[in-house]
Amino acid sequence: MSTRAIGDYALLSDCRSAALVSRDGSLDWLCLPRFDSPAIFARLLDDDAGYWTISPACPAEVTRRYVRDTLALETTFRTRDGTMVLVDALALGVRERGHDLGASSAGLVLRQVTCVEGSVPVEMAYAPRPEFGLVHPLMQPVHGGLIARGGATVLTLSSPVELRVSGSVADLTVTLRAGQCLGLALQAGWAWDPDPPCRTSREVRHRVKDTVRGWRSWSRLHANYEGPWRHLVEHSGRVLKAMTYAPTGAIVAAVTTSLPETIGGERNWDYRYTWVRDASFTLQALSTAACEIEETAFFGFLARASATQLDRDANLQIMYGVGGERDLSERRLPHLRGWRGSSPVRVGNDAWRQAQLDVYGELLDAAHQTYCDTGPFDPFTRAMLVGAAEAAARCWREPDKGLWEVRGPSRHFTHSKLMCWVGLDRAIALAPLLEASGRIGDWTRIREEIRAAILSEAWNERIGAFTQTFGGTALDAALLVMPLVGFLAPDDPRVRSTVHAIATCLTDARGLVHRYHAADGLPGQEGTFLLCTFWLAHALALIGERPAARRVFETAASYANDVGLLAEEVDSATGEPIGNFPQALSHIGLINAARAIGDTI
Template identity: 55%
Template sequence: MSTTPIADLALVSDRHSAGLISRDGSVEWLCFPRFDGPSVFARLLDDEAGHWAIRPAVPYETTRRYLPQTMVLETTFRTRSGTVVLTDAMLTGPDDGGHRLGAGVPHLLVRRVSGVGGEVPMEIDYRPRPEYGLIHPILSVVDGGVTARGGAEWLVLTTPVALTVGDCTGHGVFTVREGETRHFGMHRSTLQETPARVWGQAELAARLDDTIIAWQSWSSLHQAYDGPWRDLVHHSGRVLQALSFQPSGAIVAAATTSLPEWAGGERNWDYRYTWVRDASLTMYALWVAACPDEASDFFAFLTTAAPSLGKDRALQIMFGVRGEHDLSERTLPHLRGWRGSRPVRVGNDAWNQQQIDVYGELLDAAMRLEHQISDIDDDVRRFLLVCADTAAERWTEKDRGIWEIRGEPQHFLYSKLMCWVALDRGIALAGLLRAQERVESWRKTCAEIRETLLREGWNDRVGAFTQAFGSDELDASALMVPITGFLPAGDPRVLSTIDAIADRLTDDHGLVYRYRTAGGIDGLAGEEGAFLLCSFWLAQALAMSGQVGRAREAFERAAAHANDVGLLSEEVDSRSGELLGNFPQAFSHIGLINAAWAIDEAERSARAGAGHGNGNGRMA
């Protein structure tokens, strides 16, 4: 059973796949050749599912950071006898053709060990376990490395240190002295491809340096935000970039599967896919944190992945990173799960749910990114048109809502709200979409949705907009009422909803729950932690309503739960403060970016004497 704290993990990515590395220099999770591929290392979910550790063989203290403007991890080990630095990256440097960040990568994890003072005895423990730990490969020593063969994988470890191989494990010891540097690398190919090879030391060094330069170049060219919490916002932008699949433009919700929303519970899902909602939100978070070069790629990806909008013109809510539709869920009973949290799942049956909010998120992203997609082709234009039309047709239907509740469908407030957003943004984009003849019809339906939301969504008994029509349950997604511009942030109903959520839907530390899980209203047993995205939503809504002091306090409470290298999980254990859920979570970093931007806008407006909020009623 794995017990590694989620906060001990750091992300490396080549924008094809991702690895997670612990504070003690162990690769605890790595999938090849893409985010949702079978793992090579999965000790994060079971002690026997594989890892690769490089660390001192004597007691040590650890500090970590990402190299400036990069997603290249640097871990410093200090011992009594000396200090050594471990630098980890998945290669994503530019190839000879000068392509974008993430192009031309060879699916190779590089690890540089550098002595910076004294001397340090080191050890290597290498245990590849492909296919989520099912495969115990045959290891063989070759000149300059170790091969691993088993299942569909061909792995080659480049190592300047001789390893002793036995029982599907490689182990070695060596000493690093001041001024010495050694490079290790693990390269992957399939049996059908040209076999992976041992890399030279100079070759690995050069490619690692290229990767550092590529990240720094991207950050310098694309990150211009200069408001409060600038470093956090820029770093979150890089995290979102690291969670994007470069070949298609897809963006995954997180790098992991089955990290639980409550230790020992059953809310363990596979987040290594691209949700239309999450990816759309990522697009306009990147509008704040970075220039969203990928906007046209993202819309092209969705146009390709969902050309017919599925059965009954319903847009599927999520896809594989290359546009796959069938993401059928299965369990891996041989894995014991993080801290015994079973089941461990791969795939996600939410792909087959109806969620009518997605049309609004898509069109809102298109509105925010109008200048980036001004030259969209006719296919993308027709796709967005059909999204608006489908929102107009389906807004009266029940669905499973933003939180993908596995209970009975309901008339969720958020879903109806986002159908209103779809039409509101569609009207604003009518020129780009060449849809002027639809505007009158869309405006009529938009008004009908608005009237229904104000009548059925507001609950006088609760003093707030609630989770679903006729419900007394609070839901943090009601904070989107002002954020989307449906009502002004200073409207009395909005202010009352903000206060109700702040008072009655928060833990003892002021972090916000999505909703109360008591009674299994979502079709699942057990509890969950406070949700970081919702906590940032509260900060954003407070800023828009002119309550900047409270907004800053709410932001700081949520942002304080970033780990030592600035990464956020999905949730926080309300009792211990420990991170929970899949990691790192795009939603949480999106929330951080948007809340910081809203607070910056509110403060700028206050200084200019021009009122409160961002003034444009659009999500950011």
Template identity: 55%
Template sequence: MSTTPIADLALVSDRHSAGLIGRDGSAEWLCFPRFDGPSVFARLLDDEAGHWAIRPAVPYETTRRYLPQTMVLETTFRTGSGTVVLTDALLTGPDDGGHRLGVGVPHLLARRVSGVGGEVPMEIEYRPRPEYGLIYPILSVVDGGVTARGGAEWLVLTTPVALGIGDCTGYGVFTARAGETWLFGMHRSTLEETPARVWDQEELAARLDGTIVAWQSWSNLHQAYDGPWRDLVHHSGRVLQALSFQPSGAIVAAATTSLPEWTGGERNWDYRYTWVRDASLTIGALWVAACPDEASDFFAFLTTAAPSLGKDRALQIMFSVRGEHDLSERTLPHLRGWRASRPVRIGNGAWNQRQIDVYGELLDAAVRLERQIGDIDDDVRRFLVTCADTAAERWMEKDQGIWEIRGEPQHFVYSKLMCWVALDRGIALAGLLRAQNRVESWRRTRAEIRETLLREGWNNRVGAFTQAFGSDELDASALMVPIVGFLPASDPRVLSTIDAVADRLTNDQGLVYRYRTADGIDGLAGEEGTFLLCSFWLAQALAMSGQASRARQAFERAAAYTNDVGLLSEEIDPDNGELLGNFPQAFSHIGLINAAWAIDEAERTARGGGAAGAGRGNGEGRMA
């Protein structure tokens, strides 16, 4: 059973794969050759599932940081006899001036040990366990390294330190003295590819330095945001870049699977996939914290992977990073889970759920990128028109909602809201989509959805828009009412909803729950933590309503849960403040970026004497 605190982890990425490095210098998680590939190291989910540690062999204290403008990790170990620095990176391809980070990656985790003061005895433990810990490979010493043979992976460890082999594990010791440097690297290939190899020290050093330069070139070229919390926003933009799959433009929800939403509970899901649900929020965040290129790449991926409508024109809600549709879920019973949180799952059973909100999220993303997609081809044009038409036809249906409820379908308010968004944005894009002949029909249905939402979604007893028609349950997704422009943020019903969420859907620290999980209303047993995305939504909605001071307070409460290297998980344990859920969570960083931007806009409006809070629409239609 793994007990490593989630906050002790730091992300490394080559925009194909992701690894997590612990504060103790152990690679606790690494998947090759892509984010959703089988793990090589998975000690995060079971002590026996593989890791690679490089650390002092004597007591030490640790500080960490990412090198400026990069996702290259630097860990400093201070001991009684000296200081040593460990630098970790998944190697990117060569720097091309920051334009396409992650092209031509070698699939290699590089680790540099630098003695910076005194001398420090060091130890190495190399325990590869491919396929989520199922395979105990045969390790063999070769000149300059160690090979690992077994299963579909061919792994070669480059090591300047001789390792002894025992129990399918490599062990070694050395002394790090001031001014000396050692380069290690684990290179991966499959049996069909050019075999992985031992790298010489100069080549590894040059490629590691080149990876640092490549990240810095990308940051300098793409990151221009200059508002509040600038460093946090820029870093969150790099996290989104690190969670993106360069070959396709897909962005995964998180780098991990099965880190639980409640310690010991069953809410353990595989988040290494791309959700249509995230589209418009992600693209908005990329515009603020990265650049239009990344946003356009993500949209291009979605409009390539998504156009496969079934007989009922249902749009699948999620895909693999290469666009595969079948994400069938299964459990891995041999893994004990993080802090005994079982089951450990790979795949995600939500892939074939019905969620009617996705049409609105795709069309909202299209509106945000209207200038960039002016030359869309006829296939994409027809697909987007079909999305609007399908929203108009299906908005009255029940579904599983934004939170992928595994209970009975309901008439979720958020789902209806996003059907309204689909038609609103379809009307705005009618010229681009060559769909002027549909505008009158779309307007009629948009008005019908609006009337129904105001009648059935608003609950006078609760004083808020609620989770579902006829429900008294609060749901943080109601904060999207002003964010998508359905009603102005100054509308009394919006203000009342904001206050209801702030007063009745938060814990003592002011963090927001998605909804209350009591009585298994979502079809699952147990509880979950407070949800960071929803906490940032509260800050964003407060900013849009002109309450900048309250918005700042809400933002800073949520942002305080970044770990020491600026990463956010999905949720926070309300009892002890620990990070919970898959990590790092794209949604949390997206929420941070969008909330910071909204607060900046609100404060600029206030300084200029204008009225804040109109949102992206006027309550009747974004551009109609």
């Protein structure tokens, strides 16, 4: 059973796949060739599910950081007799056209160890376990490294030092002295490569330098934000880039599966997919972080993946695979014990089957942000967006599962109605570009019906707030977005009262915000949500309470780990990060709240 803290990990990415490396140099999560591929190393979820460690063979003091303006990880180990530096990266290059990042070799893991003073005995242990630990591959030493074969994957490990093999584990011990370097590289494929990349430490060093140049080149082109917390915003922009699947432009919600919302509980979901729900806030964040190419690519992905006939028997799907796949059927992996015994471990996500009315508003708002001033839309995108507007107009009165994807009965969620209002509001603005000017009258009439229903059925005079459901009494942090999407003016007394009610009733002693306290069809409690806390900071800025907004923002941002990564949630009892990691929406919330606070200066 894995017990290591989630915040102990740092992210590596080649904008196709991702790895997580612990503070002590253990690579405990790696999915190749895509974010949603079966893991080759999954010790994150079970001690027996594969790892690759490099560390001193003696006690050491550890510090780490990302190399400036990159996601190449530099971990420094200081021992009694010397100091070594471990640099980890997934290989990247730079495409000359478009100045975008590109994988220089598909799924190439680079690990470079350098002794910078004295001498350090170095240990390495390599135990790949493809398919989430099901496969214990056969290993065969070859000149310049090691081949591991089993299941659908052949792994080529390049090493200038001879490796010892025992069963399905390889290891080495070597003493490095000041100035000496050891470079290793791992690549996955369908067959053994007789001429693998990076046979020598020198070649590994060259590829590491190329990766650093690639990230820095990208960062220079995306360094236009001038507001408060600039370093945090720029770093969060890099994290979003790292979570982008370059071939399609999709952005995953997180790079992991089944890291729990409740330790030891069953709220364990696979987040390695793209949610339409996140679209409009993602595009705002990409705009703030000066990621114009990524903005266009992400909306293009959404437009392609969402293309379908929307009628009375078909709803817009809420999420897709990174290649645009629709069937994300969920299954359990019973051989994995889960992080800190949090089972079941799941791959796939059955939320793809849910009806969620908010997605129409998020998709149309994303289109409005991206193309309102430019246009035109191609015929397929135009037809899809008109269909989304018609679906919002037709379905807004129906109950649904809501943006939080409750697994209990469908309800009349206020946020879902709100986003249907947003969808029609944006469709009206886009109507000329959509060649749908003839629909403006009907869309306007239904938009006003939705508005009237929300104001009359979601407002609870006794509580002094808009509530989670029509006629309900429970609060929901999702309603902090009311002023963010323009439904009511920030100075409307009902907005201010709702913001204050959520701040009072859903905020824990740490100053972090819960999504809600109402029953949701699942047992157990969950932690506070960092996205919701950043939403509170954003809303407080909009209603003119800037000092409070800054305090809430800085409280949420303080829960980033030592390399600036944010989880989904924070455990209210311990303050420990929990949930899938890193969480795109947490970084999106940070970027958007920082901009909103900056705009009030």
